[in-house]
Amino acid sequence: MPGGRALIRRLAIVALIALSCAVPAQAEPLARPGAVVDVVPLQRDRWLPGAADASLVKYWTTGPLGTPALSTGAIWIPPGTPPPGGWPVLSWGHEATGLGDDCAPTVNGDINFDYLQRWLAQGYAIVATDYVGLGTPGIHPYLDGRSEAHSVIDMVRAARAVEPSLSSRWAAFGQSQGGQAALVTASMATTYAPDLDFRGAVATGPPSNLENLAFLGGPGFPDVPVKGFNVYVTYILASMRAVHPELDIDSYLTPFGRTVLDEVETICIFEAADRLEGIGIGSLLSRQLDDPKLLAALRDWLAIPTRGYARPFFIGQGLLDPTVPAPLTFTLASELATNGQPMTFRTYPTGHNATTIASLPDATDFMRQLFAR
Structure with missing residues (x-):
């Protein structure tokens, strides 16, 4: 230098x-x-x-x-x-x-x-x-x-x-x-x-537009042909669990789901992809992600504005x-x-x-x- x-x-x-x-x-x-x-x-x-x-x-x-x-x-x-x-x-x-x-x-x-x-x-x-x-x-x-x-x-x-x-x-x-x-x-x-x-x-x-799909999440959620989808969903849930404890994200998770979120908090993306290989989102969730407060928080978190651009x-x-x-x-x-x-x-x-x-x-x-x- x-x-x-x-x-x-x-x-x-x-x-x-x-x-x-x-x-x-x-x-x-x-x-x-x-x-x-x-x-x-x-x-x-x-x-x-x-x-x-x-x-x-x-x-x-x-x-x-x-x-x-x-x-x-x-x-x-x-x-x-x-x-x-x-x-x-x-x-x-x-x-x-x-x-x-x-x-x-x-x-x-x-x-x-x-x-x-x-x-x-x-x-x-x-x-x-x-x-x-x-x-x-x-x-x-x-x-x-x-x-x-x-x-x-x-x-x-x-x-x-x-x-x-x-x-x-x-x-x-x-x-x-x-x-x-x-x-x-x-x-x-x-x-x-x-x-x-x-x-x-x-x-x-x-x-x-991920926020518009959140209400579909639940125990019966099917496998989605989107590369890395399960990793990204666990990242979102783990992040919101840490930032918004009032939403009680753990109450939407199975015991296995809580364990997975604990793990992904500390590992990087390729390791997370290996950890979640073959694991569907439905196996992590114990109930539907359809609470209005949770859905509103997800929209606030994820949505890209569609108005208000000055440049x-x-x-x-x-x-x-x-x-x-x-x-x-x-x-x-x-x-x-x-x-x-x-x-x-x-x-x-x-x-x-x-x-x-x-x-x-x-x-x-x-x-x-x-x-x-």
Whole structure:
């Protein structure tokens, strides 16, 4: 790491901490969204190819109950001299990795190097949150859209606090779980963070409309031909059990189901897939998921807004996607179009993860237009 950049970063952190300690008690708290707790050089094998510098930052954001929560994330800086106003910033929302602390991408190195490097090479600074609860206290609230969006947005604030070369101009992008995060981010970024210049979002393979299927869950629930479906459902239930004890999620579970949820809280996605191989959702549930309070909580947790977007956004969907079936995304896109939202929707003859690369030419043009405004 160049000595000058490292020195600037250390001085910035010292100044931030000193300023926070000096403010009166009634002033803005230290745990304000985007406030930096710590920053260190990112482990070298976590660097995107071609990056000039990389850091790991811990910062405050807003958790699933609207209270302060900690997250971590990575910052990658392009090579060369930043353009006037600083490097434009892309804030990445990653796909599902698990619920345990070891599942944080900056911890286990499960980083989409090829895809992110292609954006870095275009002259964007890349910042990537781990999300609340991955490598930080508490259970990761999987598919809680607002919590994910807060992490994505506040990652930009934190990155700009330690990297003076970053612009206030930024956009969100994400795949799968991160696609949902990018869309929810797009629906709230201008109101949650008016201090930043949000331009728009790119989302590929975003899971949607799951909240409309929840009432079907019960002991007789059939096997579903969706790759990883049983893992994702257990993640949702385990997350909601931790965040919303008043819903008494355990009362919907068989003894075996409670054991499975206990296990998936600490393991990552591939291990969870092995653990749940051949296990149907019906065997985990003791009664129907049809209580109105539970269904309302699931809608609040999972739903992607279909109104209220102040900036353009792009959705890319694989027609052969076995994880996020295209009909669910078609329904989302239809609702967004009916409501007159500023959406660009494209489909590709691909599966789930392959859609990121297949959509890259279209997404690149879309992103270029966002930053040309």
